[in-house]
Amino acid sequence: MNTEKSNELFSSARKVIPGGVNSPVRACKSVGTDPLFIDKADGAYLYDADGNRYIDYVGSWGPMIIGHRHPAVLEAVQSVMKRGLSFGAPTDLETELAEMVIKDVPSIEMVRMVNSGTEATMSAIRLARGVTNRGTIIKFDGCYHGHSDSLLVDAGSGVASLGIPGSPGVPQSIVMHTLSLPYNDPGTLVEVMRMHGESIACIIFEPVAGNMGLVKPLPEFLTALKEVSQKYGTLLICDEVMTGFRVALGGAQEVFDIEPDLTCLGKVIGGGMPVGAYGGKKKYMNKIAPEGPVYQAGTLSGNPVAMAAGIATLKELEKPGFYENLDKTSERLLKGLENAAASAGIKVAAARVGSMLGMYFCEGPVNDFMQAKKSNLNIFTKYYTGMREMGVYLAPSQFEAAFVSAAHAEREIDETIAMAEKVLGNMYGRGA
Ligand SMILES: *Cc1c(COP(=O)(O)O)cnc(C)c1O
Secondary structure, eight states: OOOHHHHHHHHHHHHHSGGGSSSGGGGOGGGTOOOOOEEEEEBTEEEETTOOEEEESSGGGTTOTTOBTOHHHHHHHHHHHTTOSOOSSOOHHHHHHHHHHHHHSTTOSEEEEESSHHHHHHHHHHHHHHHHTOOEEEEETTOOOOSOGGGOSSOOHHHHHHTOSSOTTSOHHHHTTEEEEOTTOHHHHHHHHHHHGGGEEEEEEOSSBOSSSOBOOOHHHHHHHHHHHHHHTOEEEEEOTTTBTTTBTTHHHHHTTOOOSEEEEOGGGGBTBSOEEEEEOHHHHTTBTTTSSBOOOOTTTTOHHHHHHHHHHHHHHTSTTHHHHHHHHHHHHHHHHHHHHHHTTOOOEEEEETTEEEEESSOSOOOSHHHHTTSOHHHHHHHHHHHHHHTEEOOSSTTSOEEOOTTOOHHHHHHHHHHHHHHHHHHTTTTO
16 A cells, blocks of 8 residues: 555654654554554544555544444534533533443442543542552553553553553652552462552452453452452452443443442543543542542543533443444454464464454463463564555554444455455465
């Protein structure tokens, strides 16, 4: 494909923006290519600056679950825009979205809107520390919870793609309050809690780990999370920024029967606008300012245009059969990709929860970050580049999930599978 225009735009961007991008994974560094600059999107498709069309499996990294430029969302946004862009005062829209969230996610009794997933996790942790009067937190290797200081320890996503464990600029005095344990390892969790439980404010986890590829939670891991958090009075924070409204209307906690104290949301809840949220039990949410002493604020939080996009998106998701249909399309894709790999003689460990998919180029099972890192990144890079050349837009990292939207019809899925057959088939016998 000709990407001359994208390349030009990238070289201009690099002069004024670090790395030419406003978020690191977009730079495609780990797959050794330059990013495509996007001109527009529609339904399941992205169009780059050179006019090339791609079937999109990034979906703006998750939010676009009903496809790009959904008419209901565009209409809602345009109509609210006419009333003004921001007031810095309450509107009815904030209550409406809050009510929807509370109805759809039963563990959430009250919710506070913020502007990103990073803000949601950061604020939920502050709240957990505030109510427990404890300082230390537990997270899991390969889980990403945004880029705040205390959470950038052994994080997945962009940090994993770049192969750096944390980040300069995060002081040791902050990192020392974060314990990062292996995902899906109940033994280690129970042992660490036995030693330190009384000083652990919260355990934050991804209910489906989508920032190290895609790793499903083992039932015994979920049981351990529940037991130790109850035993030691530690708050359980379910980070559903990616999975919330993605894997089911009630998120991964509905699918896996998890009862968290606090839940973080983002991505889908904003329908493509910058929104995050954290919510949970009233007895904790009451402790947030101005009701309680735990401070958290935001100039643009609950922005009316963003709320309108979220409400319109959630209304689509609440329609009967929405997730069942999405599940069918996603299963078709997973099976097709697995078959494509099998007939090319390439070993993969593929998994899916709802419309989130992951495929590692190694033998399974992949239950944690260590195992995820065994994936053959050379094959991934060839796969990524080959697919992009054929018009399929995947996340430029092995450690990211793929997202199917309701705008992906059988036609797009079957085309994608056919291209995967070609790309993977071509690798066979060439020392891949
Ligand atoms: C994307 C993500 C975040 C961070 O959200 P941003 O809006 O990028 O700040 C946090 N947690 C999880 C699980 C995510 O996938």
